Amino acid sequence: MQLDRIFVSEDIDSNNLGVTTTLQNMGYAQIGHSQYCDDALLKLKKALNDGTPYDLLITDLSFENPRAKKNIQNGQELVTAIKAIQPTLKVVVFSVEDDHHTITTLFSDQQIDAYVCKGLNGLSELQKSIKAITNHEQYTCPIATAVLQQKNVLALDGYEQQLLAYLAKGYTQHEISALLKEQDISPNSVRSIEANISKLKDYFNATNTTHLVYVASSLGLI
Structure with a gap:
């Protein structure tokens, strides 16, 4: 499948830059981003309503930011919210978390397409996950795979x-x-x-x- 527009939801600037640079090196030019889950949902909704929906969401799970009032607390809630209105949106979770229950739930309940752990080889694994999705395949990085097995x-x-x-x-x-x-x-x-x-x-x-x-x-x- 073709992925033209990609949205990155990540609260840490350095991680955001790393993901964006990786995507650009892969040839992607239409990249949206936000450091807040609420803002991310608004931008994803607007793109959908404008007839230019995003094809892929890459999101972290935990967001430590200064906004006191948040309707959406984390990446898992963000995925649930956007999937309710755009169920065909492809999703890659890019996180430091490697909990078995969390990963299993994201695939079974939130219907994500890939889970990649941050850290060594994280960005290269992210590239692999995107390539897998374009081939209509699910993907888990080696750490997530080991956790699930x-x-x-x-x-x-x-x-x-x-x-x-x-x-x-x-x-x-x-x-x-x-x-x-x-x-x-x-x-x-x-x-x-x-x-x-x-x-x-x-x-x-x-x-x-x-x-x-x-x-x-x-x-x-x-």
Whole structure:
């Protein structure tokens, strides 16, 4: 599908600039924005009434701003409000929150199309989410995917947690092999370590070792 007009609802200037710059680099020129949920809803409504509706909303969940009187308190309420009048609007939630219930509810109740966690690779993941939406697909970043698939976290054994800990400290596979041999921990061959790290990457949908460490750290595993 074609996404021509995109609206960004984000209260922090630096984040707003980062998202806007990312969108511009992707070739999008018609970008609206607001730092307040109430104002965002008004602008989205006006665009709809003017016959120039936005195709995609990118919104944070939490908004810490100085306005005392707010009808809409957060991004989740904003999505609910705009979906009531423009149900076809595509939505990407871009947030630091990684709570299982929140993410699940946003997909089931608010019918969002993508959830991306801020942080390392956040903006690149945002690009992936937009590309997925243009292909009529839903998207969750690796952290959100891992949160939604709690069985992956619960299935980790002591050996796998130890591997993650060593990776987080920057050890190479050969160094990890030597450390495991010193502690008489098996399997400890470089090949087996490589295979287990590959399995962990699949668990958490991580593209590389750095990404794997970040996801595992975000989930409190290391």
